[in-house]
Amino acid sequence: MHLSLRREILLARALIGVTLTASVLLAGDVFGILLQRVRLGSSWGAFEQSAFVGIVSVLIYGNLVYQFARLGYLHRRQSHQPVSRAELETVFDTPAPALAILVPSYREEIRIVRQTLLSAALQQHPNRRVVLLIDDPIRPSDSKAAAALASARLLPAELSALFEKPARRFADALASFIERERSAQLDLREETEQLAELHAEAAAWFEEQAVQHAGTDHTDRLFVEMVLRGPAQAYLAESIAFEEEARQNAFPSAAQLRRGHQRLASLFRVEITSFERKRYVNLSHEPNKAMNLNSYIGLMGGSHRVIQRGGGLYLERCGSDQADLHVPDAEYLITLDADSLLAPDYALRLGHIMARPGNERMAVVQTPYSAVPGAPGVLERMAGATTDMQYIVHQGFTRHDATYWVGANAMLRRAALEEIRTVQRERGFEVVRFIQDRTVIEDTESSVDLIERGWTLYNYPERLAYSATPPDFGSLLIQRRRWANGGLLILPNLVRHIVRRPWRPRVLAEALMRVHYLVSIAGVNLGLLFLLAYPFEEPARRIWIPLAALPYYLVYGRDLVQAGYRSADLLRVYALNLLLLPVNLGGVFRSLHQAVTGRRMAFGRTPKVECRTAAPPFYVLSQYALLAVLAVILGLDVWSKRFVHATFIAFNGGMLVYAVVRLMGVRESAEDLRIAWSVQPSSCDEALTGEPSA
Numbered sequence: 001m002h003l004s005l006r007r008e009i010l011l012a013r014a015l016i017g018v019t020l021t022a023s024v025l026l027a028g029d030v031f032g033i034l035l036q037r038v039r040l041g042s043s044w045g046a047f048e049q050s051a052f053v054g055i056v057s058v059l060i061y062g063n064l065v066y067q068f069a070r071l072g073y074l075h076r077r078q079s080h081q082p083v084s085r086a087e088l089e090t091v092f093d094t095p096a097p098a099l100a101i102l103v104p105s106y107r108e109e110i111r112i113v114r115q116t117l118l119s120a121a122l123q124q125h126p127n128r129r130v131v132l133l134i135d136d137p138i139r140p141s142d143s144k145a146a147a148a149l150a151s152a153r154l155l156p157a158e159l160s161a162l163f164e165k166p167a168r169r170f171a172d173a174l175a176s177f178i179e180r181e182r183s184a185q186l187d188l189r190e191e192t193e194q195l196a197e198l199h200a201e202a203a204a205w206f207e208e209q210a211v212q213h214a215g216t217d218h219t220d221r222l223f224v225e226m227v228l229r230g231p232a233q234a235y236l237a238e239s240i241a242f243e244e245e246a247r248q249n250a251f252p253s254a255a256q257l258r259r260g261h262q263r264l265a266s267l268f269r270v271e272i273t274s275f276e277r278k279r280y281v282n283l284s285h286e287p288n289k290a291m292n293l294n295s296y297i298g299l300m301g302g303s304h305r306v307i308q309r310g311g312g313l314y315l316e317r318c319g320s321d322q323a324d325l326h327v328p329d330a331e332y333l334i335t336l337d338a339d340s341l342l343a344p345d346y347a348l349r350l351g352h353i354m355a356r357p358g359n360e361r362m363a364v365v366q367t368p369y370s371a372v373p374g375a376p377g378v379l380e381r382m383a384g385a386t387t388d389m390q391y392i393v394h395q396g397f398t399r400h401d402a403t404y405w406v407g408a409n410a411m412l413r414r415a416a417l418e419e420i421r422t423v424q425r426e427r428g429f430e431v432v433r434f435i436q437d438r439t440v441i442e443d444t445e446s447s448v449d450l451i452e453r454g455w456t457l458y459n460y461p462e463r464l465a466y467s468a469t470p471p472d473f474g475s476l477l478i479q480r481r482r483w484a485n486g487g488l489l490i491l492p493n494l495v496r497h498i499v500r501r502p503w504r505p506r507v508l509a510e511a512l513m514r515v516h517y518l519v520s521i522a523g524v525n526l527g528l529l530f531l532l533a534y535p536f537e538e539p540a541r542r543i544w545i546p547l548a549a550l551p552y553y554l555v556y557g558r559d560l561v562q563a564g565y566r567s568a569d570l571l572r573v574y575a576l577n578l579l580l581l582p583v584n585l586g587g588v589f590r591s592l593h594q595a596v597t598g599r600r601m602a603f604g605r606t607p608k609v610e611c612r613t614a615a616p617p618f619y620v621l622s623q624y625a626l627l628a629v630l631a632v633i634l635g636l637d638v639w640s641k642r643f644v645h646a647t648f649i650a651f652n653g654g655m656l657v658y659a660v661v662r663l664m665g666v667r668e669s670a671e672d673l674r675i676a677w678s679v680q681p682s683s684c685d686e687a688l689t690g691e692p693s694a
Contacts, residue, residue, distance in 0.1 A: 005078045012071045015551035019067060023060050026544035030056075033539065052539045055530055058523040063552040065516045068509075069396025070555060073461075076399055080461045088348050092262045093255075096127040097355070099347060100300070100330035104292045105338040106135040110151045112468070113338050115213075115223045117159055117272065120336055122227060125347040126266035129328065132156055132274040132338075135292045156272040166205050167268035173198055174265040181254060188251035195252075195260045196242035199235045202264055206232035218374035219468055223341055226466075231344050281312040282429045289407070290437035293335060297417065298432040301329030333412045339468040340369060340408050346464045350411040353460060363416030363455035364447075367464040368394040369408045373564060375469060379663040381565075382576045383476055384469040388563045389556065389573075395459050401506065402513035403457035405450075407443030409465040413455075420449040439486030439591075444518070448493050473664045474613030474672065477583050484525075484587025487518035489595055494518060522591075525584045532630065532652060535637060535645040571655065572663075578652060579659035582622040614672040615664075623660050623669070627653065 030053050037045040101120040105113055113132070120130045132155060140146035173194070180186055210228035213220070242260075245251060252260070277283040277295035284291040299315070303323035307314045320326060332351060336342065350365045368391045371384025397403050417434040424431060436445045447457060470476035498511045557570040593599070630653040637646035660666065 005074060009074050012074060015555060016067050019063060019548050019551045022544045022548035026542055026548060029542050029544060030539055049539060052536045055527040058527045060548055062520055062524055065513055066393060066552060067555060069393045072396035072399025073392045076395055076461045083352055088352055089259060092126050092259050097331040099125050099128040099332045101128060101130045101334040101336060102133055102293060102296060103336050103338050104133045104135060104289050108338045110148060114155060116338050116340055117155060119227045119341045121159060121270045121272055122344055123347040124344050125351060129271040133292050133296055134274055134276045138278050153274060156274045159272050163268040170264040170268060174261040177261045186254060189246055191257050192242050192246040192251050195257060196239045198264055199239035203232045203236035203239060219372050222372050222466060226343055227341060279313055280315045282314045284426055284431040286437060288437050290435040290442035294433050294435055297434050299327040302327060331414055333414060335410055337408045337467060341466045343464040350460055361455055362458055363413050363450045364405045364410050364457040365460060366406060366410035367460045367462060368406045369465045369467040370463045371469045372466045377471055379473060380469050380471045382572045385560055385565050385569055385573055387469060389559060392559055395461055397513055398459040400509045400513055402510045403459055404517060405443040405447045405457055408467045416450060416455050419453050439489050441486040445490050448490055452497050472612045474615040477615050477619055480580050481583050481587040484521045484584040485590045488522060488591045491518045521584050522588045525581055535642045537642045537645050541644050575655040575659040576663055578656045579663055582619055614675045617673055617676045620669045620672050623664060627656055
């Protein structure tokens with residue numbers, strides 16, 4: 001593996017060298033033409049060349065950021081040495097720091113939430129609790145929503161009941177062992193055989209759950225294999241190992257036996273509860289994930305009583321003897337989206353990183369989520385491919401101290417959140433904000449808040465978390481429009497932070513990557529739009545342009561294949577990005593609108609529902625309008641003998657046709673228009689906007 005990584009690193013460096021060389025030669029070429037046009041007094045020619053230089057510079061900037069981030073990712077993979085299981089399990093020998101796993105949920109499919117809660121509850125951390133933060137309206141609009149809310153409220157009790165019997169069995173076994181150890185009555189052979197039997201029981205419990213949860217889709221398969229069947233096989237292997245030790249008279253020590261019991265006892269010893277902020281008048285009702293989290297975090301470590309006043313419920317802090325609600329504090333938090341799954345050792349490994357000497361100022365440690373593999377639809381699979389490529393970028397960012405918090409999953413240090421805590425007023429009530437919600441990308445905004453106060457963020461270099469990818473164009477549209485909205489608003493804060501820091505080469509690399517993360521969606525999509533709209537015929541003929549771009553597409557395609565995709569998926573990903581061009585620009589313009597008016601945009605939640613999510617008419621019609629415009633431009637290019645630009649338009653037009661037919665769907669887009677213009681859509685036809693009411 002290390003040999004192949006060394007070769008991959010050498011290839012990456014060589015391709016970066018090709019890109020840099022071609023870029024320098026291109027710069028000399030185009031700047032020479034620009035100066036010539038200025039000397040000739042050709043104002044329009046000079047403006048055209050300047051615009052072309054600006055657009056190409058933005059695209060090459062993104063090209064190099066990806067390649068350098070990828071090189072950093074490869075270096076991190078090469079140097080990564082996972083901590084041994086024995087070292088990780090030392091956390092069972094002493095009182096472990098408290099961990100709260102918070103799962104914000106809004107109108108989620110119950111089956112998906114159940115899987116997420118199970119993956120959280122079965123984390124191999126000895127001192128954890130799981131809280132489902134239900135954000136559904138407390139007065140459902142119809143019977144279906146009411147039934148979903150009732151099911152969500154019952155989930156914690158249902159899972160607690162599922163864990164009750166094995167929790168009692170392993171707790172009793174631990175108590176009995178400790179009693180025998182204190183009275184010096186340990187028979188190492190018998191103790192080893194009993195521990196083998198207990199591990200076999202744990203394996204059987206997981207296997208039983210795997211059979212009961214066997215589903216049909218790719219998310220079900222990942223859940224069963226990673227969360228249930230993987231641990232079943234691991235505990236069975238440990239059982240066999242203990243049996244072998246007993247046969248060979250190579251017994252574990254008393255300390256090792258105690259740790260084995262403690263691991264099993266803590267496996268099912270987990271508190272699972274729920275909380276609904278919208279039941280209380282004096283908590284924030286802002287319709288976004290950040291304030292759902294903030295409302296609960298603000299209650300942690302306190303006792304509260306429920307007061308009825310004026311027909312509404314209020315939560316007030318009080319002494320523990322008067323409390324209706326006590327919310328335990330925690331040193332660490334895990335925030336986990338309700339459609340995400342964690343590997344069983346996620347909390348164990350990330351908590352170990354947090355606890356290392358020297359990491360006291362580490363605020364966030366995470367593993368950027370990967371797409372759930374095996375998606376059946378082409379659109380879902382290609383959207384997942386872009387997510388998996390972003391995983392590489394985020395891992396590379398950590399190499400250059402440019403990590404951003406990715407909100408689908410992360411372990412947070414509670415003390416860091418306290419340092420970025422603010423207090424504001426909402427509807428006349430004082431509300432606390434730990435995670436800012438000025439933009440709809442609250443994780444990115446909070447990243448800048450943290451680094452301004454000297455905290456660090458870190459990506460653990462393994463794939464330990466997976467999230468669902470939107471399965472249709474309507475839901476993907478909501479997700480990607482949200483991702484595109486906010487970067488430009490956060491940019492001034494980042495720039496102020498950068499300019500205040502002493503200049504060093506490493507700081508420059510960090511700054512270039514952080515800035516690109518915020519401006520790339522705006523820059524790349526606007527640049528592509530201009531290249532499509534305007535025939536930069538003469539400057540586009542330079543051979544250095546394809547030579548500078550070729551390494552990027554080579555490594556991107558190579559990364560797709562190594563992540564389990566096909567070589568041809570490179571073209572499909574390109575087609576998807578063309579389809580998302582109006583969507584991304586819509587998010588960018590929302591940012592600009594907020595910057596001008598000061599009005600915050602609504603948080604667009606990605607729907608996770610059984611029915612297909614209808615896309616708004618504007619975004620459906622914009623695809624066909626763009627195709628029509630490209631057809632007109634192609635005709636004009638051929639008529640004017642602008643064959644370079646005509647080839648560019650023909651290629652992009654063909655890709656967009658593919659995207660409309662195979663990714664968005666002609667029949668589906670017609671159905672979306674029918675839904676939007678229908679007077680009384682059915683429940684499954686309803687065009688979901690993903691923007692909830694308070």
